[in-house]
Every structure is written in structure tokens, then in C-alpha cells.
Amino acid sequence: MGPVHAAWAVLGLAPLLVLGIPPVWTQPEQVHLSYPGEPGSMLVTWTTFNKTGSTVEYGVMGGRLFDMAAKGDATLFVDSGTEKRRMFIHRVTLTGLKPATAYVYHCGSDDGWSDVFSFTALNDSSSFSPRFALYGDLGNENPQSLARLQKETQLGMYDVVLHIGDFAYDMHEDNARIGDEFMRQIQSIAAYVPYMTCPGNHESTYNFSNYRNRFSMPGRTESLWYSWNLGSAHFISLSTEVYFYLEFGLELLFKQFEWLEKDLQEANRPENRAVRPWIITMGHRPMYCSDDDQDDCTKFDSFVRRGRNDTKPPAPGLEDLFYRYGVDLELWAHEHTYERLWPVYGDKVFNGSKEQPYVNPRAPVHVVTGSAGCRERTDRFNPNPKAWSAFRSTDYGYGRMQVVNTTHIYLEQVSDDQYGKVIDSIWVVKEEHGFSAWF
Numbered sequence: 001m002g003p004v005h006a007a008w009a010v011l012g013l014a015p016l017l018v019l020g021i022p023p024v025w026t027q028p029e030q031v032h033l034s035y036p037g038e039p040g041s042m043l044v045t046w047t048t049f050n051k052t053g054s055t056v057e058y059g060v061m062g063g064r065l066f067d068m069a070a071k072g073d074a075t076l077f078v079d080s081g082t083e084k085r086r087m088f089i090h091r092v093t094l095t096g097l098k099p100a101t102a103y104v105y106h107c108g109s110d111d112g113w114s115d116v117f118s119f120t121a122l123n124d125s126s127s128f129s130p131r132f133a134l135y136g137d138l139g140n141e142n143p144q145s146l147a148r149l150q151k152e153t154q155l156g157m158y159d160v161v162l163h164i165g166d167f168a169y170d171m172h173e174d175n176a177r178i179g180d181e182f183m184r185q186i187q188s189i190a191a192y193v194p195y196m197t198c199p200g201n202h203e204s205t206y207n208f209s210n211y212r213n214r215f216s217m218p219g220r221t222e223s224l225w226y227s228w229n230l231g232s233a234h235f236i237s238l239s240t241e242v243y244f245y246l247e248f249g250l251e252l253l254f255k256q257f258e259w260l261e262k263d264l265q266e267a268n269r270p271e272n273r274a275v276r277p278w279i280i281t282m283g284h285r286p287m288y289c290s291d292d293d294q295d296d297c298t299k300f301d302s303f304v305r306r307g308r309n310d311t312k313p314p315a316p317g318l319e320d321l322f323y324r325y326g327v328d329l330e331l332w333a334h335e336h337t338y339e340r341l342w343p344v345y346g347d348k349v350f351n352g353s354k355e356q357p358y359v360n361p362r363a364p365v366h367v368v369t370g371s372a373g374c375r376e377r378t379d380r381f382n383p384n385p386k387a388w389s390a391f392r393s394t395d396y397g398y399g400r401m402q403v404v405n406t407t408h409i410y411l412e413q414v415s416d417d418q419y420g421k422v423i424d425s426i427w428v429v430k431e432e433h434g435f436s437a438w439f
Helices: 003-019 146-154 173-190 205-214 250-267 270-275 296-300 319-324
Strands: 029-034 042-048 055-060 068-071 073-078 086-094 102-109 117-120 131-135 160-163 195-197 226-230 233-237 278-282 329-332 338-341 365-369 389-393 397-403 408-415 421-429
Touching (some): 068 086, 146 173, 173 205, 195 233, 250 270, 250 319, 338 421, 365 397
Parallel strands (some): 131 160, 160 195, 233 278, 329 365
Antiparallel strands (some): 042 086, 055 068, 055 102, 102 117, 131 397, 397 408, 408 421
């Protein structure tokens, strides 16, 4: 082969040679916020695929841009799929924020900066009336409610988002690339308001590793269970999955139960309950539902509610615990529908009165909102629900909640199928909280 032909041969291979060089991944992506639980703080989490610095530069909106900076660190997360893909999860906590003040920020390092985002520091006053979006079961494919939630978040309609389990469908798939894409999708929500989470059954692969590594919730349980305060409410996020994936350790079930009881005891101390009388829980699989899918509520009569007798020792359920400590409101997902219940305990209805069932109810109020949109579509209902089922819808959608004050909470469900129409709403009114309120 002559020199000219050899040169052409090398040039012909050039595209292949270029393709053989891995890209440099120093650009921040998948930016999301969470509330660490300490007044005046916010936690920023993001991802890069090469190791870089972890810095957030920020400033008060309308003031000098990026005149403050905070540093954090990055942890290496190696997905357990066949490719063993590596990513660096960066976490930086901002402190000393002024309540109800808007901030502008970006994150990254001199190797690359994110877009510019903004957030409003949470008001730490117990008289604050926070507004929430709440939903579960939002996927990368068919995320029907996502666009409406993105727009409403950017319009400033929410202070916090509660995602009640099941993300991406599923984060581990395609060697965790689906998880990456989902986190990019929710960035337009989660980079602007705290995105608070709990694990669902779709996170279980590789012992919930994608969930535990990607999210940054309060406490030291890798986001599996934790609590925090906002306004006049004490929020508890829990893992219902400890009742189902015993191969990852039965001790987790008992450890969570012990933690829950201690947390509820603390929340019920008179001086604490006087300031934050509402106790609100969120967990993925509901204690009650009337979906006709032979799933948890129908097949198992809810391990979460009644516990398990096939373990040694038997595993306690959560209904009696929550009732004993006067939990007011329980938020669930998992069923790809919306269902509001009458106040219920022990499978029986305990309305406040016939005319005003949610005024001084004599049992916790349950809401199931798992129809945000995913590839599994929506579920069907049992045509003959039990007496505790008050309202049901198979529309795609999500919930809204406002903890108005110490006596009033407002809840509504939005139908995305009906272009944002509010299809259900209630006021929960309680003049007394705690176990004694049931009588």
C-alpha cells in the first residue's frame, strides 16, 4: 500500500477512533433540592459522571449574583447493572438562609456549572401555611401529569413536593440510564422547591440502591425513613417496603418501627404538639384501598396495616401505632388511582358527624394518590367498595394540600385528564389533636 492509500485508510478510521474516546462528563445535571429539616437550610444534590468539585454559588434574588458560596462533597455511586456505570452524587447544604427569602443559585465547579435556578427558603414559623403537591407513581414513560406540575411549580404554586414512592419505572433500568433521564425530567420541578420522597416497590432492585444514592432526605437512614417539621405540621416519611422485601433484612422492619414509636412519642410531647398539632405521614403502599388488582389491600389485607405473623418474631403493623399517637392524616400511593376515605380505623368508619365527617373526625383520614402517570397506566376499582371508601377516580392526576393553620387542612385532587380540573376537595378540621381526639 502506497503512502497516499495508507493516509486515506487512516482517515477512514478516524470516526471509529473518535468514537472510541469516552466523553468528559463534568457538567452538572439532575439538580434537585431537599429540606434537611433544620430552619434556614436547603440541600442541593446533583450528578456528574466524572469527579469534580462540589460548590453552590448563590445570592438573594435581586441582589448581587452569586455573592455567597458553599462547598460540599461527592460520593461515588456504582450502579449494579452489567455495565457498572459510575456517577458522582454531589451534596451541598446551604445554611443561614433567611425565611421566605428568594435565592438564585447554580451548582458545579470550574469544570462546569449548571443552569441558574431559584428557590424560596422555607418559612420556619409555626404559623406558616405551606402548600404542597403530592403524588406517587410517576414514570419516565407516560408521565402524564409532569408538564402541568412543571408549570405550576414554576408559577410558584407549591412550597414543597411530596413524591410518595415509585420513580421513573424504573431507575435501575438500562444500567440506570432511565434513572438519569427521570432525574433530568423532574429537575424543572425539583431544582425550584424541596422534593421530598419515600421509597416504593419499584425502587427495590439492588436493595434500593438507586433510591438510596440519588436522594438526600433528613436523618441518617439513606432516605428510607425520616421526619421534619413545617408550619403547624410534623411530617413522617416511612418505608412500607420493609414489610415486603425481607431478603434485605427483617431487622429494618423492627428498626423502623422502633424509630417511628420514638418519633411519635417526641411529637406528642405536650410542648411539641401544642406548636405542631398536625401529624401527617406518607408511605407508598396504603393501609386501605379498593382497587381490583389483587394487590396489597385485597390479597394481603395490608401487611402495612396489620403486620405479618409469618416472621419470627411477628412483625407489628402500623395502624394501631398511628392511632395510639393520634396521627391525623395518612398519605399513600402505589394504587394507580385516587381514593379518599372516610375517617377509618380497624376497617370501620368513624366520621366526625354525618353532616360533617371531616370536622373533628374520630380516626385518621387516608388519601391515596398514585395516578401521576407511568407505563403501567391506571388501575381499575372493585365495583363494590367497603363503607370507608368516600370518593374514587381513575383519572390521571395529583393532589394538592395546604396546612392552613393548627385547626384546618385543605386537600384537593387535580385531574390531568380533565385539563387541570379539581375533581375532589375536602377540609379536615380538628379542634383537638392526639389520641384523646378520637373520643
